[in-house]
Amino acid sequence: IRLFSLGSQKQQTTGQVYEKMDDNITIVRKRLNRPLTLSEKILYGHLHEPHAQEIARGSSYLKLFPDRIACQDATAQMVLLQLLATDISRVHVPTTIHSDHLIEAQRGGKADLSRAKYINKEVYDFLADASAKYGIGYWKAGSGIMHQILLENYAFPGGLMIGTDSHTCNAGGLGMLGIGVGGSDAVDVMAGKSWELKCPKVIGIKLNGRLSGWASPKDVILKIAGILSVKGGTDSVLEYFGEGVESISCTGMATICNMGAEVGATSSVSPYNQRMSDFLKATDRQQVADSAEKYARNLQSDEDAVYDDLIEIDLSTLEPHVNGPFTPDLATPLSLFKMRVRQEGWPETMSASLVGSDTNSSYEDMSKAASIVEQGLKKGLKSRVPFLVTPGSEQLRATLERDGQLNLFEQVGGTTLATACGPSIGQWDRKQTLQGERNSIMISYNRNFSGNNDSNPNTHAFIVSPEIATAMAFAGKITFNPMTDSMVGSDGIPFKFKAPSSPDSPPNGYAAYSADMYQAPPEDGSHIEVNINPHSDRLQILPRFPAWNGKDYESLPILTKIKGKCTTDHISMAGKWLRYRGHLEHISNNLLIGSTNSDGQVNQAMNVFTNEVASIPETARDYKARGVSWVIIGDENYGEGSSREHAAMEPRYLNGLSVIAKSFARIHETNLKRNGILPLTFSDPNDYEKIDPSDRVSIIGLTNIKPGNPLTLRLHKSTNTTIDIPLTHTFNQEQLEWFKRGSALNTMTHDK
Numbered sequence: 001i002r003l004f005s006l007g008s009q010k011q012q013t014t015g016q017v018y019e020k021m022d023d024n025i026t027i028v029r030k031r032l033n034r035p036l037t038l039s040e041k042i043l044y045g046h047l048h049e050p051h052a053q054e055i056a057r058g059s060s061y062l063k064l065f066p067d068r069i070a071c072q073d074a075t076a077q078m079v080l081l082q083l084l085a086t087d088i089s090r091v092h093v094p095t096t097i098h099s100d101h102l103i104e105a106q107r108g109g110k111a112d113l114s115r116a117k118y119i120n121k122e123v124y125d126f127l128a129d130a131s132a133k134y135g136i137g138y139w140k141a142g143s144g145i146m147h148q149i150l151l152e153n154y155a156f157p158g159g160l161m162i163g164t165d166s167h168t169c170n171a172g173g174l175g176m177l178g179i180g181v182g183g184s185d186a187v188d189v190m191a192g193k194s195w196e197l198k199c200p201k202v203i204g205i206k207l208n209g210r211l212s213g214w215a216s217p218k219d220v221i222l223k224i225a226g227i228l229s230v231k232g233g234t235d236s237v238l239e240y241f242g243e244g245v246e247s248i249s250c251t252g253m254a255t256i257c258n259m260g261a262e263v264g265a266t267s268s269v270s271p272y273n274q275r276m277s278d279f280l281k282a283t284d285r286q287q288v289a290d291s292a293e294k295y296a297r298n299l300q301s302d303e304d305a306v307y308d309d310l311i312e313i314d315l316s317t318l319e320p321h322v323n324g325p326f327t328p329d330l331a332t333p334l335s336l337f338k339m340r341v342r343q344e345g346w347p348e349t350m351s352a353s354l355v356g357s358d359t360n361s362s363y364e365d366m367s368k369a370a371s372i373v374e375q376g377l378k379k380g381l382k383s384r385v386p387f388l389v390t391p392g393s394e395q396l397r398a399t400l401e402r403d404g405q406l407n408l409f410e411q412v413g414g415t416t417l418a419t420a421c422g423p424s425i426g427q428w429d430r431k432q433t434l435q436g437e438r439n440s441i442m443i444s445y446n447r448n449f450s451g452n453n454d455s456n457p458n459t460h461a462f463i464v465s466p467e468i469a470t471a472m473a474f475a476g477k478i479t480f481n482p483m484t485d486s487m488v489g490s491d492g493i494p495f496k497f498k499a500p501s502s503p504d505s506p507p508n509g510y511a512a513y514s515a516d517m518y519q520a521p522p523e524d525g526s527h528i529e530v531n532i533n534p535h536s537d538r539l540q541i542l543p544r545f546p547a548w549n550g551k552d553y554e555s556l557p558i559l560t561k562i563k564g565k566c567t568t569d570h571i572s573m574a575g576k577w578l579r580y581r582g583h584l585e586h587i588s589n590n591l592l593i594g595s596t597n598s599d600g601q602v603n604q605a606m607n608v609f610t611n612e613v614a615s616i617p618e619t620a621r622d623y624k625a626r627g628v629s630w631v632i633i634g635d636e637n638y639g640e641g642s643s644r645e646h647a648a649m650e651p652r653y654l655n656g657l658s659v660i661a662k663s664f665a666r667i668h669e670t671n672l673k674r675n676g677i678l679p680l681t682f683s684d685p686n687d688y689e690k691i692d693p694s695d696r697v698s699i700i701g702l703t704n705i706k707p708g709n710p711l712t713l714r715l716h717k718s719t720n721t722t723i724d725i726p727l728t729h730t731f732n733q734e735q736l737e738w739f740k741r742g743s744a745l746n747t748m749t750h751d752k
């Protein structure tokens with residue numbers, strides 16, 4: 001299978017990682033004198049200073065050494081632009097970049113891939129050249145989605161990996177702790193620095209019984225999302241255990257761990273077991289399986305481990321779920337979905353069914369979808385809607401082609417897309433839906449925010465398993481329930497779909513990768529020049545953010561007071577804006593264009609100098625041109641979702657200095673800190689109501705800012721009165737250096 005070498009990436013063997021983990025765990029056990037959960041063993045097994053590290057779940061900051069770094073092409077550009085600003089000559093930790101975001105779904109896999117290679121040539125060349133220069137392995141467009149490639153080649157039980165993608169936690173399916181981060185975190189680790197993470201709490205999720213019928217691994221996490229909500233996992237690791245885990249494939253557990261990002265979890269992980277051993281062997285990693293077997297005690301939770309919270313799921317009674325629209329935690333059991341569709345008035349007619357992507361594109365997933373298709377075919381039926389299928393990697397695509405599943409999809413009118421994220425991050429050219437048209441789609445992806453798949457805010461996206469999405473494609477309506485409803489074959493005879501089944505992995509093994517999918521890093525790339533055209537539309541040398549001026553912030557305007565959900569998609573939309581992910585000036589034109597303000601307006605701001613209403617980016621640019629800094633007022637879970645640090649860099653670049661919110665999503669809060677913006681929280685969330693968008697605000701206490709010290713927000717009302725509001729922050733001492741120097745990057749570079 002593996003037709004590529006890791007090249008000169010000097011990396012520890014898995015056995016060496018396990019030996020180090022074992023030593024650390026022994027030291028920490030003696031200090032804590034209590035049982036450890038699996039995620040604790042992995043984290044403490046990677047501590048920089050196991051003897052001295054303060055360990056307090058939910059509060060202390062751990063200093064860690066990850067085993068790997070992974071980036072995808074939409075976020076890697078900012079990583080490499082930051083690397084170019086440092087004195088780093090070669091990454092200190094094995095790193096790969098995966099080209100999976102910049103391929104737009106339009107006509108089908110081959111055509112879309114060659115179009116993407118043409119459109120994105122400048123960016124792909126930049127990624128390839130900079131990867132070679134810094135000793136990074138580069139997976140080219142068409143090789144597959146980062147999370148599948150990682151699972152198939154690099155993830156291992158007990159490992160610790162950071163990735164510039166919020167779904168890095170997908171690796172939990174193979175027992176690895178994968179954590180989504182912003183690019184600046186990755187640069188720290190590439191430089192050989194230890195990486196800092198707030199010690200997570202641990203939510204135990206005990207799976208009892210075993211899945212049967214139409215219930216799939218996807219339904220486990222869809223149910224959990226409904227229980228925890230999009231912020232319920234914040235600052236926690238979801239840790240799976242129990243007999244039910246043994247009944248789920250390694251890739252099935254990866255699906256469950258992948259969507260832990262949707263409840264804001266720091267990560268998700270499952271214990272080492274035979275299924276993982278089987279998957280490692282099926283993907284040509286016998287040695288890893290042997291090492292894991294030898295250290296299995298460190299790859300599972302202690303029997304009497306204590307969790308901060310416990311959720312039990314009975315797999316035997318679990319039914320399929322449908323989550324959405326517009327938020328991944330709006331969970332409805334399939335049996336109640338038709339009624340809810342009618343109660344809520346959601347569009348009943350389907351406009352498309354999308355199967356695959358990084359969440360559900362394993363051999364098992366695709367084979368289950370194919371088993372439904374085969375039943376429909378036998379009854380002379382075809383998909384009634386566009387049926388788009390995304391294999392997760394080239395290895396999977398070649399295997400599915402060899403074993404016949406792709407041909408089945410095509411026989412019912414399905415289209416195989418490129419092995420890329422495509423519609424899951426808005427890279428979908430939908431000619432048939434006009435902007436604003438109300439419609440419903442069924443997706444086996446992980447995220448369904450407004451506009452996330454096709455930029456149409458009225459596309460109602462419902463997250464389901466691949467088999468449910470496939471069955472509904474034959475019915476052409478979202479109220480179809482394959483567990484209860486019949487279809488009519490072309491012979492006029494009614495029938496019901498039988499529940500799907502599939503092997504975990506291909507019975508005849510995986511097909512081979514073609515060697516030109518991967519560019520191994522050369523022994524020495526220091527001679528390689530990375531040039532950026534100063535007139536480029538897509539790549540721009542990173543401007544430096546100015547250091548703090550040492551004073552309190554006085555009488556700043558509020559750019560916008562946001563009400564309700566404000567994810568990183570609302571702050572820095574993906575889709576067609578991915579084009580500018582390497583150009584801060586250009587991408588800043590999408591700042592908060594998806595957000596709704598407290599007056600209920602989308603992408604509108606009152607300019608306090610001109611008294612004119614304009615778009616948020618235009619208003620911010622006017623303030624910047626006037627040399628005026630400003631703040632954003634946010635609601636709950638501000639910055640939910642993605643790892644894209646652009647959502648923090650853009651406001652900073654346009655002169656934003658602080659976001660004051662009721663609460664923050666973990667990754668985004670760190671991204672704001674790392675880019676010199678103050679993420680501050682209302683000590684009393686009700687104080688949010690005291691703010692009028694026309695107020696001026698001062699932030700008092702900065703000259704004495706210390707970890708744990710509250711700050712004061714002083715509101716200057718139009719009636720010439722002031723109101724003081726207490727604010728909290730979560731900066732520790734090192735992070736305050738980022739604020740004072742203007743950004744974390746500024747602490748790593750000398751003025752050139």
Ligand SMILES: O=C(O)C[C@@](O)(C[N+](=O)[O-])C(=O)O
Nearest residue numbers: 074075165166425642643644
């Ligand atoms: O936008 C990106 O590039 C990052 C991303 O949104 C990708 N993704 O997983 O959808 C994320 O969630 O990290």
